[in-house]
Amino acid sequence: MRTSVNRRGLAGALAGLVVAEVTFAVVYALSAGWGWTELVDGFVVTNGLMGLTFGLCGAVIAWHRPANPIGWLFLADGIGHATTPFADALANLVHSELAQQILVTVSLAAWPWSIGLFLPLALLLFPDGRLLSPRWRWAAIGIIATSPLFVLEMSGSGESVSPALPRGLLTLRDFDALQPLWTATEVRNLVAILVALVCLAIRYRRADETGRRQLLWLLLASVIAVLFITPWAFVAGTPILVLLAIPLIPIAVAVAIVRYQLLDIRLVVSRALTWALLSLVAIGSYAALVALLDSLIASQVGRSAAVTVFVALIIAPVLPRLQQLVDRALYGDRHDPARVASRVGEQLSAGLPGVVAAIRSALRLPYAALVVDDRVIADGSVASSVVQLELSYGGEVVGTLVVGLRSGESGLSSADRSVLGLVAVPLAVAVHATRLSAELQSSREKLVxxxxxxxxxxxxxxxxxxxxxxxxxxxxxxxxxxxxxxxxxxxxxxxxxxxxxxxxxxxxxxxxxxxxRPPALDELGLLGALQQRADQMSIRADGTAIRVVVSASGLPTLPAALEVAAYRIATEALTNVVRHARATSAVLTLRCENQLEIKITDDGPPTAPWQPGVGLQAMQERAAELGGTFEAGPTPTGGQVQAHFPLPTHTAPSADLSLEVR
The missing domain is CATH 1.10.287 (Helix Hairpins)
Structure with a gap:
């Protein structure tokens, strides 16, 4: 705990050093009467802003993640950038030539460490502060070992930003003769950045959803930085202020490490990539049209106007297509519900796990799960925020679809809900069919x-x-x-x-x-068999009598299996009445309309809820075997057992009959 506090204190002190250096440089420049042009040409604006962003962002990372070396690398980067304008300003205030030479040397040698060492090394360790694998240790060693070459190149000329200051102490006499070495150093810087970018690309492919969101923040900053810096490197006269895009990198890294869920980074990246691609198309179109029309249109005004019109005509239909391609890469096919439904339909034959995976993949969701009864079918890593959607079939909820929200989203967008609503229909049908199949299999197993x-x-x-x-x-x-x-x-x-x-x-x-099969069913029929059985039960074992009434309404000729089930349920229920109910009368009613209803009631005293026993369980199983329902329990006027069975469509009702047995 004390170590963590000490590290946070050190991070705050280093951030304060960066702020102090930049403040000193700006105050000196303003007091010396420097205008905006001098501030920009003297790299006070660019180095100062880069020093502040790298230093403060590094302090934020080091404060929240003291064990992550990226924060400390950014602090060192910020100190390097801030020291350059600070040393230049201080050199203008001292009068000793030796002191000025030392400060000029420090100014020239401070910022190259930021570009040649701290930034590529931080990118190599992003986002967790560890190398991708032990094999990448050699890349880190190479960056560290060759970083002094860039420092030597930048300080070897000895030329200060200010003409009034002397050369630095590290001035090399044969500096121009070492041009091949400096060229190799520039190539080395490019290779170091490329190695870091390759490492980031590999990390993105291997990362989980959280890691990819963090990397997307850096991707957004890199796209914007490259978009601004590329013209400065290749187009003469581009303002030096385009370097101010570089501070976006430490800001993005700090957000990615500390608060990567700040907002929906995918939406931001989508727009940034679209405008980056569109800008490249516009620049290419402009260059091509200028070369083509230069020989055809003599007037400069006319040429510029024509080019502008042509570029506008080209860009207009390109933007929607570019946006569609980028959105598909980041959000899947949510803007094409038919495509999502097709992909889900292709997986229906493979089972519910394939359907869940297809939904998550089609919409680029971090997590998707299907909850059916007590079974959970999931795909992806569990998200911190999820939304549940009920799946209904025939007015009955058959399952729940659970989807994880993307980073920065507080709820599902209308496009996502539209797609999921379309997919929910066939998915509910599939879940219902799966449940019916499972129930059928269970019934078959029970029958066997x-x-x-x-x-x-x-x-x-x-x-x-x-x-x-x-x-x-x-x-x-x-x-x-x-x-x-x-x-x-x-x-x-x-x-x-x-x-x-x-x-x-x-x-x-x-x-x-x-x-x-009870022989009485074949000899007397269902009603006669029930009458016979009720007659046998009219006298209890203790000699007391019980009045039993058997009545039927619209009873048709029933299938043999249904007759046996009705007889067994009715006789078992009457047996329970005689043995346990302490009733004086019971009524057995059979009624046929759209289904066969069997109802046994008695006038026994009210009791507590019935405990399921062998008899009740047997009656329930007989009803379930024929697709019927069964209910039993006490009522305010006695006990009641009730069963309902579906009837075959070809059955014909017979005359009503009412029998009373005493």
């Missing part, structure tokens, strides 16, 4: 499981019950046949046992058949 359990039960009953009985019958028959002539009394006993075993086997067969 139930079938196998029923087979296992039948096998066990046949093997453990009917099998041994029939085996005993066979043995008894053989023994009786062998003893019928020699021991008649023993044969008669065996035949009696054979008769009892045969009856037991028949009872087992009837029990198995009854478990497969």
């Amino acid at each position: 499981s139930a079938r196998e359990e029923e087979r296992r039960r039948l096998r066990r009953d046949l093997h453990d019950g009917l099998g041994p009985t029939l085996t005993g019958v066979a043995f008894s028959a053989d023994a009786a046949a062998n003893l019928i002539t020699t021991d008649t009394s023993r044969a008669v006993e065996l035949l009696a046992r054979l008769r009892a075993d045969t009856r037991s086997a028949i009872a087992d067969v009837r029990r198995l058949v009854d478990d497969l």
Whole structure:
């Protein structure tokens, strides 16, 4: 903690040094009567502003990120730029020639370190202060080792900005003879910047969403700086003030490291790239048209007017196209909803994960996720701010689409919402279809499981019950046949046992058949079977009577599976009434209109909510197997069990029937 405080104090002190040096230089220049031209030509304006921006931005970075060396490199860069005008101003105030020579040397040698060492090294370490990999260590060593060459080139001539000052102490006699070395030094500076830019490009390709946003800030500053500085390097007479674009680089770096979410940098970069490309097109068009029309139009005024008109005609249709290309690179296809819908549609066959990835990629979003029930399908890194969009199908919410906001965005733009609204329709259909498929698969698994359990039960009953009985019958028959002539009394006993075993086997067969389908349904029909069962339940085990009413309305001929389900649910519900409800009467109602409704009510005293047991669960499963619904629980007037089943379209209703069993 104390180390962090000490570093922040040092950063503040160095920033104060930069401000003091620039202030001293400006105050001296104004007191000496320098005008704006002298301030610009003496590099007081450019070096002073670059010193302040690099120094103050470096102090901000060092204050918030003391462990990041970029802040300290920028502070050193700012001191280098600020020391040049400070030393020049101080040299004009002293009278000792030796002191003036020392200050001139310091002035000439201070700022080259900023350009040759501190700036490229900071770019090489951007944004986290670490090299991209150990292999890049040699690039950093090369930049550090060769940086004195540029300092020697700038101070070797010994010529001060002010003609009234003497030459510096590092003046080389054979300076002009070393021109090949100085040319190599200029090439070295270019290579150092290019190496740093290549490193930044590799970082951008490997970076996550946060890293790319940080790099875009530097890209924006670099585009603007190059746009201004390129004419100064190649077009004679360009004002030196274009160098004031360089301070945008430390400002962008400071924002990228400390506050990269300040605003939507992608929007800013989009506009900057568009105008940069447009400017290049305008400059190229102007140069080409000047060369072409120079031989055709003699008048200077006419030539300039013609060129302006032609350039305007060329630029007018170019700007929208350039903006479209840049926006697609930064925001994807959000301005082309049909293209996004097409890309999402192509991924529907690949499953929901492919659809989510296609949405995020098409809109260049940092994060996208689909929440279906308790399942989350995500793509990208989780964003700090997200927006949730409900997916509806048939009036029912089937899922939620979660998208992360881009840096600097407080909400989704109208273009994004328009695209997502278009995509939400097929996505909701896909989610609904996926849920139906999962439910169908689950139902199939339950049916297969139930079938196998029923087979296992039948096998066990046949093997453990009917099998041994029939085996005993066979043995008894053989023994009786062998003893019928020699021991008649023993044969008669065996035949009696054979008769009892045969009856037991028949009872087992009837029990198995009854478990497969109640015989009363085939003998009496559904209503008759329910009447019979209600008659059997009209007397409790303790001898008390219960009044049961069975009524039906518009009951058609039902499929066998639906008959069994209705019979099982009704009999199980009536059994629960007799055993647990303490009721004096119960009503079983079957009604058919658009669906089959089974309702069992009793007048038992109100109770607490029912706890699901084996009987309730079995009734619910029977309803679900046929696509029906099931509800059960207490009411203010007693208990109630209710089930609804969809009916086949070809069923025809029969006459109403009402039965009462006491």
